[in-house]
Structure formats: C-alpha cells, structure tokens
Amino acid sequence: MANPPQNPARRAAAALLEAVLVRHRPLEEALDALPTDGKPHRVRGKGEARPGAALSPRDKAAGHRIAAAVLRRAGSLDAVLEPFLRREPPPPVRNALRIGAAELLLLGTPPHAAVGSAVDLVPKPFAGLVNAVLRRVAEAGPAALEGLDAERLDTPGWLWSAWHAAYGPAVRAIVAAHRQEAPLDLSLKPGAAAPEGGPEGGEMLPTGTVRYPAGTRVTELAGFAEGDFWVQDAAAALPARLLGARAGERVADLCAAPGGKTAQLAATGAQVTAVERDPKRAARLEENLARLRLPAELVVADATQWDAGGAVFDAILLDAPCTATGTIRRHPDVPWLKRPKDVPSAAELQRALLAAAARRLAPGGRLVLATCSLQAEEGEAHLAAAAALGLALDPVRPEEVPGLAEAVTPAGALRTRPDLWAERGGMDGFFVARFRKA
Numbered sequence: 001m002a003n004p005p006q007n008p009a010r011r012a013a014a015a016l017l018e019a020v021l022v023r024h025r026p027l028e029e030a031l032d033a034l035p036t037d038g039k040p041h042r043v044r045g046k047g048e049a050r051p052g053a054a055l056s057p058r059d060k061a062a063g064h065r066i067a068a069a070v071l072r073r074a075g076s077l078d079a080v081l082e083p084f085l086r087r088e089p090p091p092p093v094r095n096a097l098r099i100g101a102a103e104l105l106l107l108g109t110p111p112h113a114a115v116g117s118a119v120d121l122v123p124k125p126f127a128g129l130v131n132a133v134l135r136r137v138a139e140a141g142p143a144a145l146e147g148l149d150a151e152r153l154d155t156p157g158w159l160w161s162a163w164h165a166a167y168g169p170a171v172r173a174i175v176a177a178h179r180q181e182a183p184l185d186l187s188l189k190p191g192a193a194a195p196e197g198g199p200e201g202g203e204m205l206p207t208g209t210v211r212y213p214a215g216t217r218v219t220e221l222a223g224f225a226e227g228d229f230w231v232q233d234a235a236a237a238l239p240a241r242l243l244g245a246r247a248g249e250r251v252a253d254l255c256a257a258p259g260g261k262t263a264q265l266a267a268t269g270a271q272v273t274a275v276e277r278d279p280k281r282a283a284r285l286e287e288n289l290a291r292l293r294l295p296a297e298l299v300v301a302d303a304t305q306w307d308a309g310g311a312v313f314d315a316i317l318l319d320a321p322c323t324a325t326g327t328i329r330r331h332p333d334v335p336w337l338k339r340p341k342d343v344p345s346a347a348e349l350q351r352a353l354l355a356a357a358a359r360r361l362a363p364g365g366r367l368v369l370a371t372c373s374l375q376a377e378e379g380e381a382h383l384a385a386a387a388a389l390g391l392a393l394d395p396v397r398p399e400e401v402p403g404l405a406e407a408v409t410p411a412g413a414l415r416t417r418p419d420l421w422a423e424r425g426g427m428d429g430f431f432v433a434r435f436r437k438a
C-alpha cells in the first residue's frame with residue numbers, strides 16, 4: 001500500500017490554486033472535486049496538481065483556508081516574492097511560493113514549517129529555489145508587506161477602475177473589506193429562535209439577520225436539521241423582504257436556486273413558484289426547502305423562455321445571475337476568474353430576464369430585481385431599461401432597511417457594499433430595485 005501523502009492540507013491548497021489560477025475553475029467546484037474521506041477519487045486530467053489520497057474534512061478545511069488566504073492577497077504576495085525571483089517559475093512552483101509566503105506572512109505558521117512544507121510541494125529541481133526564496137521572505141517579508149499598496153495590488157486593475165468610477169474613494173474601503181472572511185449569516189424561519197452557538201453566540205442585526213463569527217459551522221448549530229434557519233448573507237435577505245409578499249399571493253421567484261429567497265417568500269404564506277434553469281441546482285433547492293419544511297412549486301426551466309401556462313403573478317423576484325463581484329469576501333476566486341467582457345454579457349442576460357419577468361407580472365404587480373454585483377452595468381443601468389418595459393420604480397424607503405439608510409440611492413434603489421456595517425463584519429454587495437407595473 002502506498003504511504004499516505006505528507007502535507008495533505010498544503011497539497012489540497014496547491015490543487016485549489018491550480019484549479020482557480022491556472023485552469024480558471026471556480027473554487028467551490030475545485031473544493032467539491034477534492035477526494036475526501038468516503039468519496040471516490042475523480043479522474044483528473046494530465047498534469048493537474050493532485051492532492052494525493054483521500055483528505056480528512058480537517059485537512060480539506062485547512063487547505064481551503066490557505067488557498068483563500070492566497071487568493072485574497074495574491075497581488076501582495078507576488079510583490080513580496082518579486083525581488084527574490086530572477087525569472088518566472090512554472091505555475092506549480094509559483095503557487096507553492098505563494099502558499100509558503102501566505103503561511104509566513106498572513107497565517108502565522110512557524111517559519112521552519114512554512115518553508116519546509118512549501119519545499120515539499122515542488123519537484124526536486126525546484127526545492128533549492130523555494131527554500132532560498134522563502135527563507136528570505138521569512139526575514140524581509142513582513143516589512144516588505146507593510147510598505148505595499150495592498151488594496152490596489154490585490155485587485156485586478158479593471159475592477160479597481162470600475163469601482164472607482166462607481167464609488168469614488170470608497171473603492172479603498174470596499175477592497176479592504178474583501179480581505180476579511182465573511183461572517184456566517186442566518187435567516188430564521190418565522191417563529192424560530194436564533195440558535196445558540198458559535199464561539200461568541202449570534203448577533204441580531206437591525207434587518208433581522210442573525211450573525212455569527214466567521215468560521216462558525218452551520219451544521220453544528222442547534223436547529224439546523226430541524227430546519228429552523230438557512231444561511232443567507234444580510235444583504236441577500238433584503239430583496240425578498242422588499243418584495244413584501246403576502247399570504248395567498250401568487251409569487252414567482254425567477255433564478256431561484258439554491259433557494260434562500262424562495263424560502264423567505266414561502267415563509268410568508270404566498271403561493272410560490274420557483275424557476276431554476278440548472279437541474280442540479282434545482283435539486284439542491286428542493287433539498288433545502290424539504291429541510292426547512294417550506295412549500296414551493298419548482299419549475300426547471302429557462303426563465304426567459306418559460307411560459308407559465310399563461311399565468312401572471314402578483315409579485316416577482318428576479319435574483320438574476322451576475323458576475324458576483326459583490327460576493328468576493330465569500331468567493332475570493334471571483335476577481336481572478338471574471339473578465340471585463342463578462343460584465344456586458346451578464347447585463348444582457350439580466351435585461352432579457354427583466355423583460356421576461358415584466359411580461360409575467362399582473363397589472364399593478366410588484367417586481368424586485370436583484371444582482372449580487374458591484375458593477376453599475378448590472379445594477380443602476382437597469383433602471384432605464386425597466387422604465388422602457390413599463391416598470392415604474394417604487395422607491396425603497398429608508399425605514400424599510402433599518403440601519404442601512406445610506407444604502408438607499410438618490411433614485412430610490414438599494415446599493416449595498418462590502419464595507420457597509422464594517423464594524424459588524426460587512427455585507428455582500430447587492431443592487432436591488434423595486435418596480436410596479438403600470
């Protein structure tokens with residue numbers, strides 16, 4: 001029998017970084033592909049980093065933590081490494097150096113362990129280089145890191161420019177917020193009590209979300225199996241709240257999986273139809289609703305084509321697919337996967353979905369459009385498109401979003417950002433607008 005691999009968490013981190021930075025695959029997908037205890041190996045392509053034999057949940061979590069630290073600070077780590085590299089090393093060696101530097105400079109790993117484990121990740125001919133470079137990083141790295149313009153280095157230039165154009169000097173606070181791991185936010189089923197647990201227990205936020213410190217494991221909180229709550233960022237809970245669904249109303253949730261907003265709508269007693277294009281994600285939505293014991297009709301369909309049998313709805317929630325640049329705290333791979341051209345194509349799909357939603361709305365019906373993007377093309381720019389579809393903006397009133405009056409835009413939409421409620425742990429960046437059909 002082969003010996004168990006050494007260094008499993010770092011090998012997992014290297015596999016995750018290769019997936020995101022070299023093969024441009026989403027971090028979540030790469031995490032799912034790691035061979036974990038009780039799960040068979042996936043067949044992997046030639047030349048891909050292999051994490052070795054089955055990983056324990058603990059090593060998988062540690063590998064995820066290391067990879068996320070690298071992704072959050074990749075620009076800064078590369079800048080610290082730069083003076084010690086004479087030529088560009090092959091990608092696996094570059095990633096091993098980033099892992100070693102992250103452990104030395106960000107994660108508090110003792111130098112001998114950080115250097116030794118990084119050396120262990122690379123083929124023999126590169127061991128000397130990794131050892132020499134990381135020893136120098138251990139000595140000079142902390143001071144070098146201090147002197148960097150980290151916010152700029154850790155953000156792709158096109159995103160920085162777009163956010164600067166949209167938010168002015170607040171771009172720095174937005175980017176600083178991306179360095180923090182997001183807390184665990186829960187939405188409670190009506191009547192359920194906030195679960196006790198987490199190192200410091202939960203904090204009730206003014207908008208009704210219960211917040212636990214980053215790193216709290218939801219499945220370990222009392223009431224999870226009973227379906228008392230679901231995971232949903234504080235900002236993500238606002239669109240369904242602003243739709244104001246009522247018992248007995250016919251409500252459609254377009255682009256519904258994994259179902260956080262469907263659950264909110266179903267909990268009001270409205271008759272909810274959830275539409276989701278991706279069958280695998282639809283299955284997850286079904287599982288989530290079953291755990292929560294909340295009813296909704298599920299339709300697996302493309303919402304731009306779905307004819308609803310001619311039905312019209314009193315209210316529609318359109319939580320449209322987007323570039324997800326508002327979720328970088330939770331998904332530090334997003335800046336390295338998205339490209340400028342993804343923004344106009346996402347905006348085009350959002351316009352098509354908005355037009356389809358407008359067609360299925362009863363006269364006088366309400367529609368909420370939401371995207372978890374910080375890009376103005378996927379948010380503010382849709383206000384004009386909505387007007388052309390006969391949708392009148394129904395302005396959000398500050399009292400509808402307690403503690404977040406600053407997120408209400410002059411036009412009456414809602415724009416949340418990762419740096420809002422910074423002292424409480426921030427929130428995802430969302431654009432939300434509510435309309436009424438004439």
Ligand SMILES: C[S@@+](CC[C@H](N)C(=O)[O-])C[C@H]1O[C@@H](n2cnc3c(N)ncnc32)[C@H](O)[C@@H]1O
Nearest residue numbers: 255256257258259260261277278302303319321
């Ligand atoms: C932002 S996520 C929705 C999150 C969900 N509303 C929640 O709160 O849990 C967008 C979803 O839209 C789905 N989707 C993308 N294009 C679609 C389309 N044309 N019709 C229906 N669903 C679509 C994606 O598969 C994805 O599950």
